Amino acid sequence: MSTPILQVSGLRKTYGRGQNRFEALRGVSLDIGEGESLAIVGKSGSGKSTLMHLLALLDVPDSGRILLEGNDTAGLRGARLNRTRNKTFGFVFQQFFLTGKDSVVENVVLPLKIAGVGRRERRRRGLAALEQLDLADKAGNKALDLSGGQKQRVVIARALVNNPRIIFADEPTGNLDTATGSVVEDILFTLNREHGITLVIVTHDDDLAARCDRRVVIRDGILVEELAVTEARA
Template sequence: MTTPAPSIATTAPPVISVRDVHKSYGRGSGRFDALKGVSLDIADGESIAIIGKSGSGKSTLMHLMALLDEPSAGAIALSGSDTATLKGSALNRIRNKTFGFVFQQFFLTPNQSVLENVVLPLKIAGVGAGERKRRGMAALEQLDLADKARNKAVNLSGGQKQRTVIARALVNDPRIIFADEPTGNLDSATGGVVEDILFALNRDHGITLVIVTHDEELAAKCDRRVHIKDGLIEAVAA
């Protein structure tokens, strides 16, 4: 009788891995070092807050992790693959397929309908009109906005605009959502609703949630809090 070989446990690589990342702007006497050697791993399905004052480097770090910018030095890996190899259309395809974005400023086209704003990532990805509408309406229904599909974005309240932004972030079924001050322009009650939606997506759908904020109460709801100061990680707390 042959004895079966023992199984070998494997550990999945972090969904995002940042290794000794530096980011500088300008040259010579005008050079500004926004990040000065940051290393961080984010697990698949984790919620993490990056906290810091204005100018600390927190938004720069998010932009690099979201592949919206390139580091001056260091490496960023996505599920174990070095992102430095991604260029042009391959980079755009990975970014569009993998990430969803929720920003404080909304970035909606005011005179387009809510549905047109939501399906923009699908249009960029070359998805056909019928499928765009189906997936866009499904995302709006998830955010209780289906009845606003034909409304122009300019006519929405602040809370409705942010829910529209979340629907747009979800329409491509992303693995990771980056949220930059997602409640910064909202009153506390509406901000609480938006927070509940984001954490429900993380909890119920396993979407990794990366929140950039200076709001300690919002950060406390995350699995981990990464404090950044003067371009360096100062502390990491669970």
């Protein structure tokens, strides 16, 4: 069996001190296979977003280990951490985090700019990503002029521009109507199944979770349930 692309063991994370101390994660262990689609499900405050932030190396645990392709990430710092995150992960959040006055293509190529890719190559790859999302005709438009669904497709294009191994999506359809949300879901699962990109979705939406290969449930910072979707539907 191949090494999981992500392995975490005994993750603990606490915020605050004294009476305000809150244990967000309490010893979570989890393996994620390459090319898998995984839903992390839980109520608000359950710890699911904290887990995603740790998996994506956006935060560090108080204790426990995170292995990326079998390599311990604890030693990653500064520029090395940023390079690893930038080339390995793509991010799709409920909030679009687009710069409204910049053009669509300028928003898409931001990870490439951070990575030091030259202007001409940035534009080429940015336009290619927009073409993949049927948004090439909007490349020169201001981001603020787009609809909600178009903005989320721009966010997915930005997530794709660095050819990531893993896409993390935190409530990716939370700000969209049902029809538009379904389109965005279809795009994400097509990228997973046709391009082999590992997809990790944080959601409280059971219908969205049911589209994934596997679902894990977080409750009060503890992994309480882990099901293949076929088991969950039984």
